[in-house]
Amino acid sequence: MDQSITIKIAGNEYPLKAATPQIEQMMRIAAETIGKKLSAYDAKYPNKSLADKLSFVALNETVGRLSLQKKLEHAEEEARKLQEQMEAYLNTIEKNGR
Secondary structure (H helix, E strand, O other): OOEEEEEEEOOEEEEEEEOOHHHHHHHHHHHHHHHHHHHHHHHHOOOOOHHHHHHHHHHHHHHHHHHHHHHHHHHHHHHHHHHHHHHHHHHHHHHHHO
16 A cells, blocks of 8 residues: 655755555655755856756766666666577586586
8 A cells, every 4th residue: 555755855845645655665765866956956056047957966867877877787688688698608518418
């Protein structure tokens, strides 16, 4: 059952629903992370609008996600290659052992 929670971002409260306690925790961590990044942009760009700063946060987080996605794809490809090499090695041992 969904859990009703309230998340605060940039001084605004948002009533949300979290499907699991794990999702709730991630939502709270995400809101905290956004708040920290927004504070850093507040200090760095005091004359920029809130919308601009939130755009910077969104851009920063999306670049980070895309970077991790690329690393994951690379790791999956490496795992696939290692699996193929292991299977070839085991097939060689099996053929030579008999």
